[in-house]
Amino acid sequence: MVLLLICISVLHLTSLAMLLISTLEKSWWVWDDSEVSDLWYNCFQDNVTKTWLCAATNENDWLQSVQALMVLSVVFSSISFLVFLGQLFAMSQGGLFYFTGFCQAFAGFTDFAACLIFMFHRKEILADSRDPSSGRFGYCFVLASICVPLLLVSGLLYVHLRKRH
Template identity: 65%
Template structure:
């Protein structure tokens, strides 16, 4: 039972870290190694200074929706971990972690909605940047998609996890 508890906690923390990186890092859309776009900035690599030059992303309704949903996912998953710790130390023997599991599932649905919106609306979100057809989805976008099943799995494990001691 202790191994299952450790596995669930590690899965939660790894997923939370991946979710935070996917929200904050700068590679939701990439044009090779010289230009990237994320939820907050458009960045271009300057060969002369060997540094990234970033400017704020043009705000669209779709971009704001993706930003809000990703932040909601990070916040709800963080709250879920705190709720789990609280339940772990205060719940009576035999209790189930329903609230923690529900929070994780809500976080997963939030990230899923953000990733779906970005998938179908990336051309409108990237409207003022270089040709979209020359680029591709970046690793943060892929990481956000990877977080969805991990958050759902974590939520389902919490729903079925019973406190033993």
């Protein structure tokens, strides 16, 4: 039982870390090695100083939707972990972790919605930048996409987990 709790906690913390990185780091869309865009900034690397120069993105409704959904995903996953810890110590024997599981699954669904919106509306989101057809998805988008099944699986595990001691 202890090994199962450790594995679920590691899975949860790993997916939460990946969510944080994908929300805050700057690589949702990459044009080349010297220009990237994320949910918050458009950045390019200055060849002279070898530093990144960033400007705030021009917000539109689609970008604000992706931003809000990713932040919600991080919030629900964080709440889910804190509630899990609280339930672990306060719940009576035989109790199920339903609320924790539903929060984690909801984090997965909001992350999934954010990835879908960005994938299908990237032309509108990146319209004020360069031509989106000349770029590719960055590693933060990939991390967010990988988080979807991890969050849903951990949510399912929480729903079926029963407190033994």
